Amino acid sequence: MNLSKILKNAFLVVIFGLLVTACATKKSVKTTETSTTKAAETQKADPIEKLDALMQGDVYIGSDTVGELASGVPDRVFFATNETILTTASRETLRKQAAWLRQNADVTVVVEGHADERGTREYNLALGERRANAAKDYLMTYGVSSDRIKVLSYGKERPVDSGSNPLSWSKNRRSVTVKAN
């Protein structure tokens, strides 16, 4: 686990702790992992604080829903509404993915592009394809050959978060790099 992620988690745990104290919640904390998730949930009590902690502009910066392509290599990057631009954090994630893919030359991947539910279905299919290609192009820039990367757009068909609110939408605007073999 890299330093920034540890810091992020630590930060969330602190907020969680504060909220627990403030609200006198009885929920017990079992592991660091669940405490992070719970923190995100508990924070719904204070939407402004929640958004500050988990979104920058409207790009998701939290770690809920984020899986790993490999140990220490996050599997996904997030986008602003209607955007396909890679943020600084996204580029960092993709450089880690590229480094790992260069070390594991037999692995091929599918980059899945997704959109939130606030757009028409067909446009979102195109938008998901654009996002997946933005990630693919960046991986190629860092030395992963294009024949190892397939793109697949799901548009808005496969949200990870079923909520109808800005935070849920921000988690759904994503491209996810998935091992294909």
Add this chain to the structure above:
Amino acid sequence: MKKKLIFIFIFCAILKPSISFSLVEIDITRGNLDPMPISVSPFFSDEVTNDKIKNNLNIENLGLEISKIIENNLEKTGLFDAIEKEAFLQKPDIAHLKPRFEDWALIKSQVLITGKVTSKIINDKDYINIEFKLWDVLGAKMVDGFSLTTTPRSWRRVGHKISDKVYERLTGESGYFDTRIIYVAEEGPKTQRVKKLALMDQDGFNTKYITLGNELVLTPRFNPADDKIITYMSYFRNMPRVYIVNLQTGAQKVVGDFRGMTFAPRFSPDGKKLIMSLAKDGNSEIWVRDLETNIQEKLTDHPSIDTSPSYSPDGKFITFNSDRSGYQQIYVMRSDGSKVKRISFGKGIYGTPVWSPRGDLIAFTKLHKGKFFIGVMRTDGSGERLLTENFYQEAPSWSPNGRIIIFYRETKTSDEGEGFSAKLWSIDLTGYNERLVKTETDASDPSWSSLLGN
């Protein structure tokens, strides 16, 4: 569906329509605040017919069921008000022979529909003959009617054909009841929706599922020239591609040989071409494929997202949406891709333009200030009219007569992500008469067929 629907028209229109019939004129260009009172007498049938139909279809009173189809169709237009059958003073068989018009005028009925069902045997096979008459109560005369013979299992379609005839006679516009709707049936949680292609009669009956739900399917659309043919998009083998399906034979084929995702398909009005988008290397363009010559051609050439194309009914133009201005807006071009012109300039973003079958309007989805609207505008972009507003709705599709728009609407979920549903809705072009369209499951992406052929 695989069995052929056989319609043998014995005679169409047993009376010449009398031109002087002006009593029951309905102005359908505005929301009708005063629906016309109408009586639909149960169609009568003799004992022999009743027994036969009970054996064939397991229906107790087919004549009554047919009259209910007609009532339901006409009432849903918002233009007619069906009088309760308990109020009827005259028996169905006598009324069909010769109504006592005073009796029908007494219960304030302006129009009366009567009919008769008779079983028949042709070449050792069972058929039913259905006769119907449309009466002008105040004018005290019959104004229209027909008789047709069909296989017993097609009885609902006869009810729809009668409804179409009545609607045409009374409004002066073509009907839309003998039609089907193809849509995507949805089940399961929002994050793992299972989607199947489904086909149903316009009134929600006779639902059939075309796919099993093993792969994601989206945006089915009828061929306007052949209601047995549809196009749709499928994620079969994780390769999102456009397919064409023959509903009668079940035969299915992928359209074209493209590297990249094909989506947003629609037929040309004559059914000979298919327009769609191809997304490749982060760019979506509109392509056309000639289904006879198999020649395919790229129509747009722009680094933006160009998608959701729809032909004008004369086939000369294509409307589509593009974000080349920064946000999704509606454009019109010639069908060869030349003379691209933006037509939407209102506030908000615009998508899913669909040309009306009459040619004068384009229906669209608009997103403005966090709300989704279904609206219409003229083909030059003027005269924008928003018909309905909601949390989320899109994908308008026109009834074949261009009077009704069907679309789907999704609900806002709670912060826990619960309470999601997707349903089909219809609304009149006037912006009145918004209705939930009944489906067996959740539903989206509706497409309305043309009036069915035989």
